[in-house]
Amino acid sequence: MSGTFSSPNYPLGYPVGTNCTWTLVTYGPEKLMxxxxxxxxxxxxxxxxxxxxxxxxxxGVLTGNQREKVVYTEGNVAFITFRTTGDNQYQRAGFNASFITVYL
Structure with missing residues (x-):
């Protein structure tokens, strides 16, 4: 199993006051990368x-500007949050990510 997700409007910039959550699920003994x-x-x-x-x-937490950060789950579900404060005066591109099922 695999897929992708990103901040709203990536790479054109996410809106002020963005509040997003993602729940990624795989089955059995599999983990997520x-x-x-x-x-x-x-x-x-x-x-x-x-x-x-x-x-x-x-x-883990990601902030600022980063490339190729990898996170492995301990179980078969991940919950991801991206909430903006609404007071950021500079519009940023946001982020894009992908996930795959792995056996660890």
Missing amino acids: ITFHRVQIGDEQIIVYDGDSEQGNYL
């Missing part, structure tokens, strides 16, 4: 959790 190919979000944050909510184990 999530690759953030390009991140341009200034002071905003992308947070990755293991499980189906923000109560899951914290797997």
